[in-house]
Every structure is written in structure tokens, then in C-alpha cells.
Amino acid sequence: MKNAWWKVLTVVLLVYTVVMGLLGPVPRLAILNETIRNLYFHVPMWFGMTIIFTASLVNSIRYLLRPSYRLDVLAYESARTGVVMGLLGLATGSLWARYTWGTWWTPDPRLNGAAVAMLIYCAYLVLRSSIADEQQSARIGAVYNIFAFCAAIPLLFILPRLTDSLHPGAGGNPGFNYYDQAKFMRPVFYPAVFAWTLLGVWITEVTVRLALVKQKLYEKQLA
């Protein structure tokens, strides 16, 4: 239980985020109204997803440089958690868009980027499950993970900055940067980022441990 402090922290921060996010004070703005509370859910989920996908990428690179079962499990399980967080982010974002933009989906560069990221990691999971040999699956999966990540970066991070966008934080729309954000939202927003990221790490940690234990049991059966 010594290392459990950050799990306690996660629970506390998440409870704080949900309570303060739903009940706390928010600026009264036209169009946005109460949907501004989505800042505490949608945005941190994307932060968490980006961090977890980056972790997956880093572990894939480390796997290629020095293959080991643990690194592969880390890369694979991070990608799976990232997909879950991405789907949550899409759902919250879509819901938000319905009430502010009046539509569930628009062909916006950022939304395209999000969709492409989801497609890539779903394709990664499909690829992993369609190669029977474990080591081959790990190595080929790592290659695809790195390749797809590099190929999609222009779409995710560069293109949205070159074109106008409806999405907050682009094309003259106020976003969550230092100057636009109401000061009293920050005490909820920053803990929310931590909380959702930690939740992602926690989920990944549990699934990784499960996979490693299963592998150990399997090895014991063989011996």
C-alpha cells in the first residue's frame, strides 16, 4: 500500500473535478452557457489521451531498440487505454458541439485529426490481433505504431494551426490558454488534467499487471 498514494490522489482529484466541475462557478457567456463545464472533462481527456499515446510510442521505440515482453505489453496496453480515453473525448466533444455548434460533427481539421488518431490506434489493435506469433506481432505492431504516429502528426498538430477552425483555441476563437481563461476556472482545470491523466495511467497499470501475471502463470504451467 506504500505506493498507493497516487491512486488515492487520483480518486480525490476526480471527485473534486466532478463536484466542482458540475457545481462550481463558471463565467456566463453567450452560446457557451453551461457547456463551458466541458472544459473540465473533454479537454483533460484529450490531454490524457495524448500523453498515453505518447507513452505507447515511446515504449514501441524502446521495444524495437531492445525487445522485451514487458515493453511490448506497456505499448499495447497504453494504446488500448488511449483508445478508451479518445472515445470518451470524442463523445464529450460531440455532445458539446451539438449544443454550441448545432451539429454532432463538422469537417474541422481538429475533428479530422481526432478521427484519424482513433482510426490509427484501432488499426493498430486490429493488426496486433491478426498476427498469431507473439514476437512478430509485437515487432510489427511497434513498427506500425511509430510509422502511423509520425505520418499523422502533420494532421494532428501542424495542419490545424495553418487553417481556420471552429474549434476553441483556433481561428480567433478563445481557447483555454492563459489569457482567455477566467481565473477562477484554473483551480478546477489543472487538477482535472492531472486527474484524468492519472486515471489513464492507473487503468494502464492495472491492465499491464494483469497481462504480466497471466504471462507468468503461463510460464509456470509450461515449466
Next chain:
Amino acid sequence: MQLLREIWYLMQKDFRLEWRQRAALNGMLLYVGSTVYVCYLSFVRGGQLPAPAWNALLWIILLFSATNAVAKSFLQESRGRLLYYYTLVRPEAVILAKIGYNALLLLLLGLLAFGAYSLVLGNPVQDMPRFLLVVVVGALGFASALTLISGIAAKAANSNTLMPVLGFPVVIPILLQLIKAAKNALDGLDASPQPVYMLLGMNLLVVAVSYLLYPFLWRT
């Protein structure tokens, strides 16, 4: 220099193989031709297509024929032949040669598809040289993005389904830029070369990453 010579031999080998077993090449040409004709028959009652739809349809045809053409580039290599390469050349030469070969093949297919397409569905292009340039850059882009994917898909069990599943998300950034650049050339209005530079940059990035990653792939 050694690398260039290896690339040159491998590309020659691919062209010779393609020429000797013309079934695959003829299959691809027929695929392009029949796709264009199916599109023509589906749209023939609507009169002349509006320019954005014309453009989008052309690029979708090009994307699908590219995916089909590139998919077989590693499938046709038998296990023994790959082992043979392993003793002769370095992996970087294999992937670069495949990318170069696929680029030329897709260029041929793309120009033919474009010709057939404008023959039956009309040609509203205003700035022809620039549009052709975009088609050339497009062939390069599809080849560079899809070649490594075909290498990955060839290792998996159901590689025919995996090829588009793995390839499309990777190609989407390039496809979006291509459609934008082609639309500019189509209208003949916005002459800024920025989308073309953007495309060349993306191609360079994708080729560089393929170059770095292929050595890890081919030893499996």
C-alpha cells in the same frame, strides 16, 4: 554510392518482373479502367459533375487503385527470395527501391486513370500543368505512405483487409492536402505553391520514417 547501385538493381528487377508476368499489370490497368467506367455509369444521368465532386471522385479512384497496386509489392516476394535479398543487399535499399518502383507505377496508373476519367466524365481543369504536377506529387505521396504499410500487411494473416485498414489513416493527411492542391489547380485561381510544398514535406517525412523502420520489419 553502393546504396544507389543496390536501389537501381532492385528497381530494375521489379520492372522486369512486372513486364514478364503481365497479368498483374493488366489486372491493375483493368481495375482502373473499370472503376472509372463504373463511376461514369453511376453519374451519367446527373449531367456534368460539379467541380468539387469531380475532384473528390478522381482522388478516391486514385486512392483505391493505389492501395490495390501497392498491396502486392511485398506479397509477391516469396519467403526464400526475401532471405536471398537479406544476404545480398541492405534493407534500406529494399524499401527505397520499392518506394521508387511504386511511385513510377502509380504515376503511370494515375496518369492513365486521369486520362480515362477526363475522357468520360469531362475535364473542368483550368490550370493543366499545375494539376498534372499535383497528380505526380500524389503518386509519390501514395507510394511513400503505402509501401511500408504493404510490408506490414504482408506479414499478417488477413493482409487484404488489413491493407486499407492500416493504410487509410496514414494516407488521410496526404489525401486532404492533395484534394486541396488539386482543387486550387482545378479552379486556376489560388496559385500559391504552399499545399505542394506541404505535400513534399510530408512525403519526405514518411520516406525518412520508412527508411528508419524497415530494417526492423524485414528480419521478422
